[in-house]
Amino acid sequence: MYSKKYPKLFSKGKIGQVEIRNRIVMTPMGTGHCGPDSRVTQELIDFYAERAKGGVGMIITETNYQSEVDATPFTFGMARLDHPNKIARQAELVDMVKYYGAVPCIQLSIGMGRQSDAPRLVQPVAPSPIPAINDPDVICRELTKEEIKKMVSNIATSAEYAVTCGYPVAEIHGHAGYLIDQFMSPDTNKRTDEYGGDLEGRLRIVREIREEIKKRVGDALAVSFRISVDQKFPGFRTLEEGIEICKMLEAFGYDAINVDAGRYESIDWIFPPEYLGVACMADLAHAIKANVNVPVIAVGNYNYPDVAEESLNNNDADFIALGRSLLADPEWANKARFGREDEIRSCIRCNEKCIMNVLIGKELTCSVNPECGRESRFRLLKAKAEKPRRVTVVGGGPAGMEAAVVASERGHKVTLLEQKDELGGQLNYADLEPFKWCISDYNRYLKKQVELKGVDVKLNTKADVETIKATEPDVVVVATGADVYVPKAFENAGVMTIADIPSADFKDKENIVVIGGGLVGCEAALGLAMKGHNVTLLEMRDDIAMDLNMINKVSLMNELKKYNVNIVTGIKCNEIKDGKLAGTDKDGKTVEYSFDKAITATGTRRINEIVDAVEKEFPDTYVIGDCVNIGKIADAVHKGFIVGTQI
Secondary structure, three states: OOOOOOOOOOOOEEEOOEEEOOOEEEOOOOOOOOOOOOOOOHHHHHHHHHHHHOOOOEEEOOOEEOOOOOOOHHHOOOOOOOOHHHHHHHHHHHHHHHHOOOEEEEEEEOOOHHHOOOOOOOOOEEOOOOEEOOEEEEEOEEOOHHHHHHHHHHHHHHHHHHHHHOOOEEEEEOOEOOHHHHHHOOOOOOOOOOOOOOHHHHOHHHHHHHHHHHHHHOOOOEEEEEEEEEOOOOOOOOHHHHHHHHHHHHHHOOOEEEEEEOEHHHHHHOOOOHHHOOOOOHHHHHHHHOOOOOOEEEOOOOOOHHHHHHHHHOOOOOEEEEOHHHHHOOOHHHHHHOOOHHHOOOOOOOOHHHHHHHHOOOOOOOOOOOOOOOHHHHHHHHOOOOOOOEEEEEOOOHHHHHHHHHHHHOOOEEEEEOOOOOOOOOHHHHOOOHHHHHHHHHHHHHHHHHHHOOOEEEOOOOOOHHHHHOOOOOEEEEOOOEEEOOOHHHOOOOOEEHHHHHHOOOOOOOEEEEEOOOHHHHHHHHHHHHOOOEEEEEEOOOOOOOOOOHHHHHHHHHHHHHOOOEEEEOOEEEEEEOOEEEEEOOOOOEEEEEOOEEEEOOOEEEOOOOHHHHHHHOOOEEEOHHHOOOOOHHHHHHHHHHHHHHO
């Protein structure tokens, strides 16, 4: 039965004359799943089909580049609709998306320009001779007017091919500092001809693209435009200019505007981590919607159906776009529609297996959804087991819970032993702060799946050989994980660990020293600073958050600065005594810090004491997760999934 909680979200909408079954749009994301010739593969078709089947209203496919003028190497493995020989496979993709009731929309781009990934391999082009962003020593070649007109013609040709494929909607890729955006921005467009100068000149290529598509295909294709209305970096585009541009886009005849923020210099806004919060660009979309009369699409950490519904009711936008949320859970829309919100697998905004994979030339997948991007290959792995077996999983962290859930789905009888009084493992430490809302949600999701799949959970049960024997297992999975580590020098010095933070008695504005500048230490420092404490973060190495990818690190560093966390690197902590920490700096000088509380975040240790005994007693044993190698959530989840399919 349909839920009545989200009437606006599941009402029909329109872009141009194209009716869309609901207000949920899938954003375009590069997948790396196209063949060497940039043709659509079966994997890509299955990837989009899974999201269409999951109930979204419209799917904007990954960017299709025109490579004739801007021949950036980055486009390898990405789709192109630049030749008639690409039409057939694109048409198959379109047919499959339509089969499941969604509207397919193709995103078209003229290239990357100064954001070329490998500028020394092929000299990038740009509106003006400006430095390449990935290598400032390389100066981009200024496009000639003839080349600009060729780009306009080429993208219109792609639009013609798109109509032949059956696409009813196209989107022009004009955001995030890519080539079209470079034309629109005065810091990258220094031209003095008709394609530069004032706003009208800088947007001339945008107008010509719309006019040429209209000339070629008429009303057969509704056309949206994606724009970063606020580039979130000093000296770059502000919302005020973004509003003026959007008014012009409407005047040019664009049928919808897809609103986001950022560019490579502010890359965290292109792929917002959880530090930026829920619906982090709703205010930008709201401002645009107040100034135009065409549909507005909002994007940016819309993890929750109720937040999407509220945003629509607030007139922030006409459509809500989801990207990484649909990687984590292709059934996001259907689960919301049928009142199963608590079963939505939450995207954790880590950017590890999705964005970072694509940026380094690997295939897109998802940290919490191992099947993502591998639908064709992994579908058979979860088939029902020929012979159900009794499976005992030791450890209720993400690896253990994932293995238990997948094994149970395949028909095995699963018992899960957990030493503590709740499941979650390291996830329970990771979700202590409010800004870790994604981790909290994912933790709840896993616990819910364990419940729904009928796993027999035994909490407060310390596993040993005899305890495991009592469950009469055919297979044992050891996923005992890891626990916080305290260096011997600090063991009896009254030092807290991150695990102690929730129960600690903090007074107002305490002076707190956090020892250890990895991700855990940084986030502990941020959380305490947000509560009003004076926090000093000490790290032995020359930099902090070295275990964090560059996108999320940009955002984290901004937050640490915002909350005045004092970051000191190159410090070796030697002794803690009587409310003072003595250490040595990189020059060998003794330094001292006074504190009200000291918290160590110096890593974790593997819990693997029972592994040898279990492997000896039970021949069919799998050992997975942090108890083998301490890693990230993705490592634990993916290994848990694979083991669950192998039993």
